[in-house]
């Protein structure tokens with residue numbers, strides 16, 4: 001069923017005040033996996049999809065030549081702006097744009113070296129459109145890296161959710177289930193070369209539990 005265009009934005013606007021402070025194993029594992037397994041970004045131009053409150057933006061900003069962080073939630077991005085402002089990096093290194101990834105990205109063809117998307121594609125129905133845009137904006141040889149809630153977790157009912165601080169309401173953010181083959185085929189369909197898949201579970205978790213995160217690296 002189609003979701004209202006602003007339902008995701010308004011959910012994240014409500015989540016923004018508590019997103020970084022409440023326990024969230026998926027968020028924390030994602031940070032660790034990007035930092036240890038993610039693409040090389042040093043000295044490169046990076047586009048971040050759904051940068052949210054800046055958990056990964058700050059790490060990218062400390063390494064990349066430039067970072068453009070797109071998100072459709074004003075409140076999530078406001079947190080990220082504050083975080084980045086306190087970094088000791090040139091002020092023009094990070095640019096934020098309030099932008100819906102389902103629309104054409106505000107980026108020139110073949111102009112970024114790395115596209116990074118973390119915990120965002122569950123909110124986007126068409127992976128084909130996302131990878132087509134990634135292929136358009138990447139320089140030849142550029143890398144797209146995505147890290148998402150593992151499809152097996154999604155199949156078992158996993159979905160981004162939070163408790164609203166003000167009302168106590170448990171809010172499930174509208175989400176789409178994507179399979180591993182959907183990710184891979186969307187990348188291949190966009191003319192990208194899939195280079196590596198990963199499946200990740202946090203230290204200390206039941207080893208029989210399904211992986212928490214799925215990652216994919218592909219090259220233009």
Ligand SMILES: C[S@@+](CC[C@H](N)C(=O)[O-])C[C@H]1O[C@@H](n2cnc3c(N)ncnc32)[C@H](O)[C@@H]1O
Pocket residue numbers: 008009012027030049050051052053054055056070071072073076099100101102117118119120123124160
């Ligand atoms: C779970 S948060 C992840 C934020 C950040 N990448 C991280 O790993 O901490 C998902 C983010 O994706 C953003 N988002 C969801 N759908 C989007 C869309 N269609 N266009 C742009 N941003 C979107 C949300 O507003 C939210 O900030």
